Amino acid sequence: MAEIFGKTPVPGSGEMGKRTLLEHLFTIAALVSAVLTGAVFVFLAVFAIPLIKNGLFFQLLFSNWLPQQHLYGIYPMLAASTMLASLSLALSFPVSLFTSFFITAVAPRQLRMVLLYIVRFMTGIPTVVYSFAALFLLVPLMRAILGRGSGMSILTAVPVLSLLIAPTMIIFFVNSFQRIPSSTILAADSLGATPVQKVLYVIVPQAWPGILNGLLLGLGRAIGDTMVSLMLAGNSPTVPQSLADSARTLTAHIGLVLAFDFDSMEFKSVFVSGLVLYVSTAIIMSIFRITSTISTGRRK
Amino acid sequence: MKKTKIRTRNICFQYHKKQILKNISVEFPKGEISAIAGPSGSGKSSFLIVLNRLWEEIDGVNVTGKVEIELNGQMQDIYSGRIDIRQLRRKVSIVFQQPNPLPMSIFKNVAFPLNLAGLKDRERISREVESALKKVHLWDEVKDRLKEDGRLLSGGQQQRLCLARTLVMRPEVLLLDEPTASLDARTAEAIEQLLIQLKSRCTIVMVTHYQDQIQRIADSHFEVVNGNLINR
Amino acid sequence: MINKTLERSVIVLSWAAASILVMSVAILLGFLFAKGLGTLSLKLLFGSTPPLAAITLRQQVFDGLFPAVAGTFLLVICSTITAIPIGIAGGIFMAEYAGIRQKAFFSLLFDILAGIPSIIIGLAGLSLTIFLHRLFPGRLGPSLMISALSLALLVLPYLIRSTQNALESVDPLIRLTAPALGASRIQNVVKVLLPNSMADIIGGIILAVGRCAEDTAVIMLTGAVAVAGVPHDPLSQYEALPFYIYYISSQYGSPDELASGYGAAILLLALCTCLLIFAFVIQKRLVTLLLYR
Numbered sequence: 158m159a160e161i162f163g164k165t166p167v168p169g170s171g172e173m174g175k176r177t178l179l180e181h182l183f184t185i186a187a188l189v190s191a192v193l194t195g196a197v198f199v200f201l202a203v204f205a206i207p208l209i210k211n212g213l214f215f216q217l218l219f220s221n222w223l224p225q226q227h228l229y230g231i232y233p234m235l236a237a238s239t240m241l242a243s244l245s246l247a248l249s250f251p252v253s254l255f256t257s258f259f260i261t262a263v264a265p266r267q268l269r270m271v272l273l274y275i276v277r278f279m280t281g282i283p284t285v286v287y288s289f290a291a292l293f294l295l296v297p298l299m300r301a302i303l304g305r306g307s308g309m310s311i312l313t314a315v316p317v318l319s320l321l322i323a324p325t326m327i328i329f330f331v332n333s334f335q336r337i338p339s340s341t342i343l344a345a346d347s348l349g350a351t352p353v354q355k356v357l358y359v360i361v362p363q364a365w366p367g368i369l370n371g372l373l374l375g376l377g378r379a380i381g382d383t384m385v386s387l388m389l390a391g392n393s394p395t396v397p398q399s400l401a402d403s404a405r406t407l408t409a410h411i412g413l414v415l416a417f418d419f420d421s422m423e424f425k426s427v428f429v430s431g432l433v434l435y436v437s438t439a440i441i442m443s444i445f446r447i448t449s450t451i452s453t454g455r456r457k
Numbered sequence: 458m459k460k461t462k463i464r465t466r467n468i469c470f471q472y473h474k475k476q477i478l479k480n481i482s483v484e485f486p487k488g489e490i491s492a493i494a495g496p497s498g499s500g501k502s503s504f505l506i507v508l509n510r511l512w513e514e515i516d517g518v519n520v521t522g523k524v525e526i527e528l529n530g531q532m533q534d535i536y537s538g539r540i541d542i543r544q545l546r547r548k549v550s551i552v553f554q555q556p557n558p559l560p561m562s563i564f565k566n567v568a569f570p571l572n573l574a575g576l577k578d579r580e581r582i583s584r585e586v587e588s589a590l591k592k593v594h595l596w597d598e599v600k601d602r603l604k605e606d607g608r609l610l611s612g613g614q615q616q617r618l619c620l621a622r623t624l625v626m627r628p629e630v631l632l633l634d635e636p637t638a639s640l641d642a643r644t645a646e647a648i649e650q651l652l653i654q655l656k657s658r659c660t661i662v663m664v665t666h667y668q669d670q671i672q673r674i675a676d677s678h679f680e681v682v683n684g685n686l687i688n689r
Numbered sequence: 690m691i692n693k694t695l696e697r698s699v700i701v702l703s704w705a706a707a708s709i710l711v712m713s714v715a716i717l718l719g720f721l722f723a724k725g726l727g728t729l730s731l732k733l734l735f736g737s738t739p740p741l742a743a744i745t746l747r748q749q750v751f752d753g754l755f756p757a758v759a760g761t762f763l764l765v766i767c768s769t770i771t772a773i774p775i776g777i778a779g780g781i782f783m784a785e786y787a788g789i790r791q792k793a794f795f796s797l798l799f800d801i802l803a804g805i806p807s808i809i810i811g812l813a814g815l816s817l818t819i820f821l822h823r824l825f826p827g828r829l830g831p832s833l834m835i836s837a838l839s840l841a842l843l844v845l846p847y848l849i850r851s852t853q854n855a856l857e858s859v860d861p862l863i864r865l866t867a868p869a870l871g872a873s874r875i876q877n878v879v880k881v882l883l884p885n886s887m888a889d890i891i892g893g894i895i896l897a898v899g900r901c902a903e904d905t906a907v908i909m910l911t912g913a914v915a916v917a918g919v920p921h922d923p924l925s926q927y928e929a930l931p932f933y934i935y936y937i938s939s940q941y942g943s944p945d946e947l948a949s950g951y952g953a954a955i956l957l958l959a960l961c962t963c964l965l966i967f968a969f970v971i972q973k974r975l976v977t978l979l980l981y982r
Contacts, residue, residue: 185778186774186778187787187795190845193845194802263700263704272707277969283961285935286954286958294720316713381804382806388938412811412906427812438801442801511868543872543873546869547870557863559863560884623870
């Protein structure tokens with residue numbers, strides 16, 4: 158037997174230091190993925206740097222889109238993205254939060270599972286399917302209500318986008334509620350708290366990092382969505398004056414790119430849009446990471 | 458005079474910055490059964506995994522101090538960079554309190570360490586598995602169902618399966634964490650007899666909380682008190 | 690008293706929120722099915738072409754969804770085949786090899802990659818295409834290959850994360866078993882940890898497949914077109930279900946075309962739902978299968 162297991166511990170064969178080829182491949186895979194993330198950024202940045210240097214970047218960022226007057230600014234899209242995302246979040250957040258209360262505490266037991274399954278199912282509904290159905294249901298309705306225009310407007314896109322980001326938030330909220338240590342909940346139970354009281358006075362005050370994280374992911378999805386705004390918001394490249402106006406978001410602006418010439422101004426404006434989106438999602442995800450660290454730190 | 462098999466100096470064990478063991482300096486004689494007692498959560502099991510460096514696989518653990526074990530007839534510092542950690546764990550091997558059969562057949566479970574060591578000779582593997590299962594008095598119970606999942610055995614059978622899986626490596630030091638906790642009285646006695654037989658080939662360090670068991674089979678007796686190991 | 694009112698209003702609002710959510714989805718999908726269920730038939734897929742001839746590629750389908758379904762199918766296969774090895778290997782690195790600092794750094798990067806709007810991945814793919822087009826004029830353009838690579842990048846962080854989570858949630862006792870028996874780290878990964886977390890890893894892969902199948906933003910910039918037939922060449926343009934739905938929504942010329950759009954939407958919805966259910970079931974079934982094999 159000794160020969161299989163070798164002459165035990167042999168000096169000079171520190172095996173833990175050596176890694177096999179396969180193990181090097183794991184490291185390489187992680188590095189490649191990281192480099193690709195960086196490469197997307199570099200792709201955008203390489204384009205933007207000359208624009209920043211000659212001041213064109215900020216000019217593009219803050220001027221209007223009037224190609225006839227040789228103005229290729231993305232300010233209208235920036236405004237539309239901000240409006241659409243914040244309105245959708247404002248609509249979706251309360252609905253999601255109360256739905257997760259419903260799933261955690263308020264609903265009768267059987268209904269909780271049913272609703273959780275529905276929410277999971279919603280995560281699987283393709284965006285383009287949502288938008289397609291809304292295009293033929295909601296848009297004519299809006300046209301009738303507003304009495305003018307095509308019926309495609311910020312107001313049309315907001316409810317659909319809210320519906321799209323709700324499941325992400327709900328699942329995050331429900332998970333963070335369920336992670337509260339059972340000892341804490343037991344303490345509330347022994348004081349005779351009702352389910353709603355537990356949610357309000359025990360769970361929510363402890364689960365705020367999870368709520369914040371769900372909110373951040375919802376915001377990220379709202380800013381990053383392309384199909385809903387492209388198909389429902391109307392795509393007119395002007396600063397929307399009211400919610401009933403047609404608007405074009407940054408994502409839709411990229412989606413509508415027709416130019417294939419790196420040097421054209423249209424293409425440059427698309428790249429600036431991309432960079433703005435990249436940087437804002439990177440900031441959102443960094444905050445997300447920090448709050449995740451806080452919430453896991455609290456659990457230990 | 459008794460020959461020393463294991464000697465520790467100033468062992469400190471931290472888990473997530475919490476001090477579990479401090480400044481443990483003890484010696485365990487060769488070919489004896491040394492029992493370690495102490496309240497649960499006092500760090501008895503932590504001490505065992507210091508002796509084969511298994512704590513290095515667990516996040517948040519930090520150990521300082523020196524451990525020397527006599528291997529191949531000479532005292533060796535197991536924390537020196539020249540030690541092959543895989544060989545060390547085969548020679549200083551542990552059986553956990555909770556049986557941990559892997560999700561594979563009974564046969565494959567016992568053959569697993571041989572497989573890890575790169576042994577290919579099937580006939581030889583069968584022979585080794587059979588003899589290990591016989592040593593722990595499990596062979597008669599499982600010889601017709603070797604292809605069944607190891608996790609379908611009863612708790613006591615699983616524990617003996619795990620002991621067999623360790624014995625198949627022919628360890629020089631056997632670290633046992635409550636080896637009879639999940640066994641009925643008769644099997645426990647058989648295992649105790651087995652441990653006494655093994656003394657000629659193995660040095661055994663055993664964590665237990667049964668005083669009567671210590672009386673019956675232990676040659677020396679230690680107790681963990683406030684993170685320290687005291688010889689009784 | 691104030692607390693009582695607060696608690697009551699929470700109950701009322703919770704019921705209201707849940708009802709609004711469920712009803713909105715029910716109305717949207719109900720509308721879709723009311724309009725589209727009637728179109729579901731073999732004719733929707735193959736038009737006037739005999740199905741067998743279409744599937745064996747002997748005859749081209751001009752008036753059915755078959756080329757779009759085939760395009761989506763090929764696209765999903767190519768992109769997951771590219772992403773799976775990198776994603777799983779990266780996940781193994783994250784769970785088993787990365788130090789604390791490395792883990793924090795890579796986690797941030799992968800979170801960012803997961804959070805980037807998919808249209809930006811599409812834009813990167815488009816830029817790559819234009820760049821390659823300049824290097825090899827006339828040879829490379831928007832194509833199935835570029836779309837598949839871009840989609841692979843899109844689902845990479847999901848695969849890494851799901852693999853990492855699956856490995857990290859292996860029972861600590863099982864995790865220690867092989868090292869205690871003299872296993873090296875790689876032996877532990879290959880022989881114990883991966884087999885023990887296979888159900889969750891496969892679940893993650895299926896969800897990634899769903900993501901590839903439904904994405905529209907990436908493919909509209911990288912090679913999906915309205916009419917291309919069944920792709921014969923990875924460097925050619927192709928049709929895909931989600932792009933077809935988008936295209937029909939703005940460019941439909943006749944009620945028949947619009948009806949096929951509804952049909953396509955139902956098909957895509959059914960495909961993604963099936964994948965989701967499959968992923969859900971497999972995570973439970975595989976565990977039991979492994980237990981009693």
